[in-house]
């Protein structure tokens with residue numbers, strides 16, 4: 001599949017073109033507050049199949065459905081009291097809720113990978129909101145990168161991996177949050193399926209009780225179970241305070257004086273999350289990469305989750 005990928009501005013004309021392409025069953029990459037998504041009309045099976053083809057993605061991963069608001073979400077999934085409370089507290093925002101799929105949702109089976117559950121998200125940010133409102137339907141969208149590679153936080157990153165393989169990209173500038181949404185399974189007891197851009201602590205505060213954690217096991221129900229993911233080309237070594245000669249240091253905090261790039265010289269986890277994927281791209285090259293220790297709380301849990309996967313043995 002080779003085509004000319006249109007670069008669209010996030011103005012009325014660009015967003016109208018993006019909505020038109022989606023309606024025609026084409027793939028359109030667009031900015032959300034977390035990362036850029038590779039969108040397709042979630043009701044059109046062939047369009048959704050093209051997502052997997054363009055990304056070279058393993059099929060067992062279900063996709064997140066993006067909608068403009070809670071009302072649209074309720075036409076796709078069933079929300080119990082916890083799910084409704086979390087939607088109310090955090091949407092629009094970097095939270096995906098996995099809930100039971102409605103029989104009349106009308107989604108392609110490929111979106112849910114044949115499951116009776118569905119991951120739904122209402123993204124924040126003017127561009128994604130305008131696009132979803134203009135299109136008026138559910139948009140299935142994984143991150144807009146080839147499978148297993150670093151997620152894109154700028155339109156140029158999308159084109160690095162997918163130019164010529166998708167119909168268009170809407171350029172909305174740099175994604176603010178920089179890591180993917182936090183995924184919570186909202187069934188009997190709310191469960192953290194993937195740490196992400198919304199700290200788990202904030203979710204527990206809103207619920208008034210702790211989240212359960214994803215069971216360890218062979219079933220890949222979140223990218224946490226895929227060994228090597230989000231990977232740059234160079235090998236990665238984590239929790240490094242003293243880099244070896246020849247290593248480039250991806251630093252964090254004031255102690256990382258010799259860093260080639262520092263995710264946040266002041267030690268701010270929000271800044272580090274926003275920089276993570278762009279810096280992994282910039283520092284990638286022939287030399288191995290060492291990474292400073294990152295505190296494992298708040299957004300640090302999402303950052304460490306991505307780094308562990310990026311450092312995992314490749315297949």
Ligand code: TXA
Pocket residue numbers: 032034035036037038061062063064096098112115117118119121123141142143144179180181182183193220221222223
């Ligand atoms: O921030 C984000 O979440 C970005 C932007 C584009 O919205 N999207 C994203 O999508 O990260 P993706 O496809 O890379 O991650 C989707 C993950 C799947 O790997 C899967 O683990 C989980 O969401 N998921 C989706 N539906 C699910 C379901 N029914 N049950 C369990 N997990 C589900």
Ligand code: MG
Pocket residue numbers: 142143151
């Ligand atoms: Mg991804």
